[in-house]
Amino acid sequence: MIDYRRLRVALLGAGSVGSQVADLLLAHSDELADRAGAALELAGIAVRDLDAPRDVELPRDLLTTDADTLIVGSDIVIELMGGIEPARSHILAALNSGADVVTGNKALLATHGAEIFDAADQVGASVYYEAAVAGAIPIIRPLRDSLAGDRVQRIMGIVNGTTNYILDRMDSEGAEMADILADAQRLGYAEADPTTDIEGFDAAQKAAILASLAFHTSVPLDAVHREGITSITKAEMDAARHAGYVIKLLAVCERVTGRDVDEAISVRVYPALIRRDHPLASVHGVNNAVFVEAEAAGNLMFYGAGAGGVQTASAVLGDVVSAARRHIAGGAGVGESTRANLPVLDIGHVVTRYQVTLEVDDRPGVLARVAGILSEGRVSIATVEQTIQPGPDGTAGTGSARLVIGTHKAVEQDLDETVQRLAADDVVVRVVSVLRVEGD
Amino acid sequence: MIDYRRLRVALLGAGSVGSQVADLLLAHSDELADRAGAALELAGIAVRDLDAPRDVELPRDLLTTDADTLIVGSDIVIELMGGIEPARSHILAALNSGADVVTGNKALLATHGAEIFDAADQVGASVYYEAAVAGAIPIIRPLRDSLAGDRVQRIMGIVNGTTNYILDRMDSEGAEMADILADAQRLGYAEADPTTDIEGFDAAQKAAILASLAFHTSVPLDAVHREGITSITKAEMDAARHAGYVIKLLAVCERVTGRDVDEAISVRVYPALIRRDHPLASVHGVNNAVFVEAEAAGNLMFYGAGAGGVQTASAVLGDVVSAARRHIAGGAGVGESTRANLPVLDIGHVVTRYQVTLEVDDRPGVLARVAGILSEGRVSIATVEQTIQPGPDGTAGTGSARLVIGTHKAVEQDLDETVQRLAADDVVVRVVSVLRVEGD
Numbered sequence: 120m121i122d123y124r125r126l127r128v129a130l131l132g133a134g135s136v137g138s139q140v141a142d143l144l145l146a147h148s149d150e151l152a153d154r155a156g157a158a159l160e161l162a163g164i165a166v167r168d169l170d171a172p173r174d175v176e177l178p179r180d181l182l183t184t185d186a187d188t189l190i191v192g193s194d195i196v197i198e199l200m201g202g203i204e205p206a207r208s209h210i211l212a213a214l215n216s217g218a219d220v221v222t223g224n225k226a227l228l229a230t231h232g233a234e235i236f237d238a239a240d241q242v243g244a245s246v247y248y249e250a251a252v253a254g255a256i257p258i259i260r261p262l263r264d265s266l267a268g269d270r271v272q273r274i275m276g277i278v279n280g281t282t283n284y285i286l287d288r289m290d291s292e293g294a295e296m297a298d299i300l301a302d303a304q305r306l307g308y309a310e311a312d313p314t315t316d317i318e319g320f321d322a323a324q325k326a327a328i329l330a331s332l333a334f335h336t337s338v339p340l341d342a343v344h345r346e347g348i349t350s351i352t353k354a355e356m357d358a359a360r361h362a363g364y365v366i367k368l369l370a371v372c373e374r375v376t377g378r379d380v381d382e383a384i385s386v387r388v389y390p391a392l393i394r395r396d397h398p399l400a401s402v403h404g405v406n407n408a409v410f411v412e413a414e415a416a417g418n419l420m421f422y423g424a425g426a427g428g429v430q431t432a433s434a435v436l437g438d439v440v441s442a443a444r445r446h447i448a449g450g451a452g453v454g455e456s457t458r459a460n461l462p463v464l465d466i467g468h469v470v471t472r473y474q475v476t477l478e479v480d481d482r483p484g485v486l487a488r489v490a491g492i493l494s495e496g497r498v499s500i501a502t503v504e505q506t507i508q509p510g511p512d513g514t515a516g517t518g519s520a521r522l523v524i525g526t527h528k529a530v531e532q533d534l535d536e537t538v539q540r541l542a543a544d545d546v547v548v549r550v551v552s553v554l555r556v557e558g559d
Numbered sequence: 560m561i562d563y564r565r566l567r568v569a570l571l572g573a574g575s576v577g578s579q580v581a582d583l584l585l586a587h588s589d590e591l592a593d594r595a596g597a598a599l600e601l602a603g604i605a606v607r608d609l610d611a612p613r614d615v616e617l618p619r620d621l622l623t624t625d626a627d628t629l630i631v632g633s634d635i636v637i638e639l640m641g642g643i644e645p646a647r648s649h650i651l652a653a654l655n656s657g658a659d660v661v662t663g664n665k666a667l668l669a670t671h672g673a674e675i676f677d678a679a680d681q682v683g684a685s686v687y688y689e690a691a692v693a694g695a696i697p698i699i700r701p702l703r704d705s706l707a708g709d710r711v712q713r714i715m716g717i718v719n720g721t722t723n724y725i726l727d728r729m730d731s732e733g734a735e736m737a738d739i740l741a742d743a744q745r746l747g748y749a750e751a752d753p754t755t756d757i758e759g760f761d762a763a764q765k766a767a768i769l770a771s772l773a774f775h776t777s778v779p780l781d782a783v784h785r786e787g788i789t790s791i792t793k794a795e796m797d798a799a800r801h802a803g804y805v806i807k808l809l810a811v812c813e814r815v816t817g818r819d820v821d822e823a824i825s826v827r828v829y830p831a832l833i834r835r836d837h838p839l840a841s842v843h844g845v846n847n848a849v850f851v852e853a854e855a856a857g858n859l860m861f862y863g864a865g866a867g868g869v870q871t872a873s874a875v876l877g878d879v880v881s882a883a884r885r886h887i888a889g890g891a892g893v894g895e896s897t898r899a900n901l902p903v904l905d906i907g908h909v910v911t912r913y914q915v916t917l918e919v920d921d922r923p924g925v926l927a928r929v930a931g932i933l934s935e936g937r938v939s940i941a942t943v944e945q946t947i948q949p950g951p952d953g954t955a956g957t958g959s960a961r962l963v964i965g966t967h968k969a970v971e972q973d974l975d976e977t978v979q980r981l982a983a984d985d986v987v988v989r990v991v992s993v994l995r996v997e998g999d
Contacts, residue, residue: 268876436708
C-alpha cells in the first residue's frame with residue numbers, strides 16, 4: 120500500500136447523485152487513490168437536513184449543515200446541491216480558497232458560468248463539470264480537450280431523458296403525450312411538475328454549456344431559443360413516422376456563416392424531425408446522445424445514460440480524479456477559452472429545413488396558390504404530399520385536403536412570415552403544424 | 560493579438576495523417592494558440608524522403624531528414640512515422656529531453672508501451688495517444704479521465720474500419736468476401752496486402768491499448784487472443800442474418816471474476832455474432848465504435864470515423880493542445896496507472912455464448928445424441944434449429960440435416976473439447992462453424 124499524499128474532499132449535497140458519490144468515494148478509496156495518485160479523504164458532506172431520507176446510507180459523522188466551515192481547507196469541493204444560491208457562493212468561496220471545484224450544476228453554469236470560470240482563472244484553479252450535461256456520457260472532456268485542435272461545426276444533442284422517453288413511447292406505441300407523461304411520472308422518469316423538462320428549460324441550459332465550450336464563446340442562457348414538446352401530438356408523430364422521420368427534442372448548436380454574418384453561432388432547443396436512419400433516431404428511452412460534426416474529425420456520436428444517481432456519480436468521480444491529479448501535479452488550471460467570442464444569432468436568422476402541414480380546401484388551383492405564396496416568401500418547396508381528409512363516417516370527402524410540404528433550406532423569419540400569409544389566405548383552412556427538419 | 564509564449568513543436572512523419580497535422584497546425588495557428596494558451600511553432604517536419612509525393616503540399620523549408628537534431632530543444636514532439644524503429648528511439652530521446660510526446664503509433668504502444676510510459680514517468684513528461692485507437696473518436700481520454708472514478712466491466716469495440724467495411728457489405732449485399740475485398744482495395748479502404756487488417760493484427764494492437772488503459776494493467780500484445788475474418792463466408796453471414804444477428808470483428812476487453820480466479824481480465828479479437836438491435840450492429844462501413852460497460856456509468860458508446868488522414872489529425876491536434884496546456888501550466892505529467900496489475904486470462908478460460916452449426920445425419924435419435932454430448936461436455940443448450948438440407952436437384956432430401964445450436968454461457972475449453980467430440984461422432988457429418996455470441 121503506497122503512502123499517498125492526502126487530499127481533503129468536501130461534498131456539498133447528498134441528493135440522488137451526491138449520496139452515490141459519497142458511497143463510491145468511501146467504497147473504492149484504494150482504487151481511486153491509485154488512479155488519482157492521491158488519497159481522497161472525504162472530510163464531510165454538507166446537507167440541509169441531517170435526518171432527511173437518502174438513497175444510500177451515509178456515515179452520520181460525516182454529515183454537517185455547515186458548508187462554509189467544511190469548505191475551509193479543502194483541496195477539492197464537489198458541489199451537487201443544485202440551484203443558484205447558495206451553490207454559487209460556496210463555489211466562489213472554494214475557488215478563492217484555492218480549491219478545485221467539481222460541479223454538476225447546469226442551471227448555475229448556464230447563468231453564472233462566466234463569473235465562475237473567471238474566478239477560477241484569477242487563482243489558477245480548475246472547474247470540472249462533466250456531470251452537468253448528459254449525465255454519465257463523457258462529452259465535456261471530448262469537447263474541451265479531444266476536439267481542441269478541431270473546429271466544431273454543429274452539435275445536435277438529445278440531452279433530456281424525460282422528453283426523449285415521452286417522445287420515444289409516443290412514437291413506438293402511437294400514444295398521446297398525456298398518457299405517457301402520467302406513466303413517466305409514476306415510474307420516476309418525470310417530475311410531479313414536469314415543466315423544466317417538457318418545456319425545454321433543462322435542455323436549453325445544457326445547450327448553453329455545450330455551445331460555450333464548442334465555440335469558445337460565452338453563450339448566455341437567454342440567447343438560447345427554446346421550445347418545449349407540449350405542442351407535439353399523436354397525429355404529428357404518426358405523420359412523421361409515415362414520412363420516414365421521428366420527432367426528437369434537439370439541442371442544436373451551430374456555427375453559421377450566413378448571408379448577413381461573417382461568422383456567428385446559433386443555439387436552439389426545439390422538437391424537430393430527424394430521418395430514421397440518422398444515428399440520433401435510434402436513441403431510445405431515457406438515454407441521451409450528443410452528435411458532433413467537426414471540420415476535421417467528421418461525425419462523432421457519444422451515447423449513454425443521461426441521468427440517474429449512480430450513472431451521474433461516475434462522471435463526478437472522473438472529474439474528482441482529474442482534479443486530484445492536477446492538484447498533485449501543481450501548475451495552473453486549464454481555463455475556459457472564450458476568445459472566439461462569436462455573436463449568437465437570433466432564431467429569426469437561422470437557416471434550416473421545415474415541414475409545414477396545412478389543411479386546405481379540396482378544389483382545383485389550391486396547390487398552385489399555396490406554392491405561389493411560398494415562392495413569394497422565398498421558401499422553396501422540396502416535397503409535397505396531398506391527402507384527402509375522409510369525412511366523419513370515413514367514406515365521403517369533407518371538402519378539405521391535407522398538404523404536407525417539405526421545404527428546402529429557408530430563413531426562419533421568411534418561413535414565419537410565409538406561414539402567417541398562408542394562415543390568412545382563403546384557401547387555407549388552418550395551419551396544422553410547422554416543424555423543423557434537422558440532420559440531413 | 561495576445562503575445563503568447565512560444566512552444567517549439569517537432570513533427571516526425573508526413574504521411575496521410577502527418578501531412579494533415581502539419582497543414583492544420585499552420586492554417587489554424589491563431590485559433591490553436593487561443594485554445595492552448597501558447598503559440599504552437601512548427602519547427603520542422605522529419606521525413607525519409609524530401610521529395611516524396613504528399614497528400615498536402617508542405618513548406619519545403621520545414622522538411623528535414625534529420626529527426627535527431629529536430630527533436631533537440633522541442634517542447635512537444637509529434638510522432639507519426641509508425642512502426643517500431645526509429646519511432647521508439649525518437650520518442651525516448653524526446654521524453655528524456657523533457658518534451659511531451661503525442662503519438663498515433665499503435666504498433667509501438669502495444670509492444671513497447673510500458674517502456675515508453677516508464678520513461679515519461681521518470682522525467683515527469685506526458686505521452687498522449689488519442690489517435691492510436693479508433694482514429695478521430697475520443698476514446699483514450701474518456702477511458703483515462705472521464706471513467707477514472709468508475710470500474711470498466713467490458714469494452715466491445717469495432718476498431719478496424721477495413722474489416723467492418725468488408726463484413727458490412729457482405730451482410731447488406733449477400734456477397735462473398737473476395738469480391739468485397741477487391742473492391743475495398745480499389746477504393747483505398749484496404750491495403751494491397753490486407754493481412755494486418757483482415758487477420759486482426761491491427762485490432763489486437765488496439766485491444767491491448769484499450770485493455771491496459773481500462774483495467775489499469777499492462778497488457779502485452781501476445782496476451783491478446785486474435786482471430787481474423789477470413790473464415791467468414793457468405794453462408795455464415797446469411798445464417799446470422801436469418802437468426803437476427805450480424806457478424807462483426809470485435810475487440811473484447813473484459814473484467815472477469817470466474818470460478819478459478821478472483822479477478823482477472825480477458826482480451827480477445829474475433830468475429831462474433833451480435834444481435835441486430837445492439838448499438839454496435841448499426842455501425843456501418845469504415846466507421847468505428849467503442850461500446851463501454853462501466854459499473855456506475857452503465858452503457859456508453861463512442862462512434863465516429865476510425866481512420867482517415869484528416870480525421871485522425873483531429874485527434875492528434877487535440878492531444879497537441881492538451882500537451883501545450885500542460886507544458887505551460889507546469890507540474891508533473893499524468894502517468895499511466897497500471898497498479899491494478901490484473902492477470903490476463905488465457906482464451907481457454909473465457910466464458911461466453913456460442914453458436915455451433917453442424918451437418919448431421921437426418922435420422923431419428925440424432926438430436927438426442929448431440930444433446931447428450933453437449934451435456935456431458937458441460938455445454939448447456941439455449942436454442943436449437945433444425946433444417947433439412949435439400950438435395951442437389953432441390954427436391955429430395957440428401958439424408959443430412961443442419962443443426963444450429965445456440966448455447967448458454969460456457970467455458971471456451973469445455974466448448975472446444977465438446978466440438979471435437981461432436982466432430983468425431985458417427986452422427987455428425989461435419990462441424991460447419993463455431994462462432995461466439997457477444998453483447999447479450
